[in-house]
Amino acid sequence: MQLFSSLKMINLFKIKDQKKEESASAAGKAPVKKQSAGELRLNKDISELNLPKNTSISFPNGKDDLMSFEIVIRPDEGYYMSGSFGFTFQVSPSYPHEPPKVKCKTKVYHPNIDLEGNVCLNILREDWKPVLNINTVIYGLNLLFTQPNDEDPLNHEAAAVLRDNPKMFEANVRRAMAGGYVGQHYFPRCA
Template sequence: SSFCLLAKAAFHSSAQVPQEVPRSGGTGTPRPEAEIHILVRLPVRKDQVLAMASKRILKELKDLQKDPPTSCSAGPKVEMKGGFSKTPYGICGPVAEDMFHWQATIMGPPDSPYAGGVFLVTIHFPPDYPFKPPKVAFRTKVFHPNINSNGSICLDILKEQWSPALTISKVLLSICSLLTDPNPDDPLVPEIAHMYKTDRTKYEATARSWTQKYAMG
């Protein structure tokens, strides 16, 4: 993307020019500067792109605080910088908030084997957000056909179905829905997808066991 800048430039000859140049009337007057208007096409600078992304991310944060999605919360990652201070997050600090790196918490849906679990999720916004999707991953281990051991999530809206109209709130709700209704036909872990299809009882028991072990500590 780019924008246009209308520049006004004054050009002077590099040769020595007399202070006065006679005109046709014979009267000597100062020679005027030659003026020319140039239409310059410049690329949008990186800091402008970051400013656009920051503005959008800040708006989403305010919307989340005003109307948080059910069973989810999210906000900028807080980095400890030494010393102590009172913040909305408790006694800590001084702290630095990175608007492009968030942490989220998802409560296991009550009608799933993940019920009662508290799952931590990281969210990384790219510099050209919202035109590119955020990178979202589980930090808490979860037994699920669409979530692998690295926490990567197989969710279409985080890949080819992403749209700038989507928000982090909608992404979190989609992840909650994925916990309730896995998609074994587009698995990230084929072995778990096979278990989900062929032995649902074993799948739910294993998922419940992992939830108790890793998400209830």
């Protein structure tokens, strides 16, 4: 009997929601799409963004699709100063319980970003916690450009050069950012 009354109650809620959509449609309004908890949280995170002055954000699919956006970082210090590096963010509906998927669109000579654009940032993997947010990730990405980490690399060759010969690493970064070859790999201009 308890199950039957619960099912009846659920059906009543469905009918009520359907009536709301029908009346909105009849009034010439677009039906209201329910947002997932992840969309609600992301909406809050985006509205509270405090971007560093060297970072910009854009929504290529329009403001109605916050789950997919891009940022551009233009470091103002360090090895990567005066470069321009684009990243895509894909946020799942289960955000903030899982981190956003972040890819670097700019081919870059960097110990923590591989040639396919995968990013090695601990808060995007094992150190992610739901209390973290998009702002934290953006600051983490900025930190990768001011303090590249040779201890947890994706690009092992770049990490070895940074560790063993920082002057050569700096020359390689400059060559790559100007548009040129580092070893067998060509890097399009990003400076």
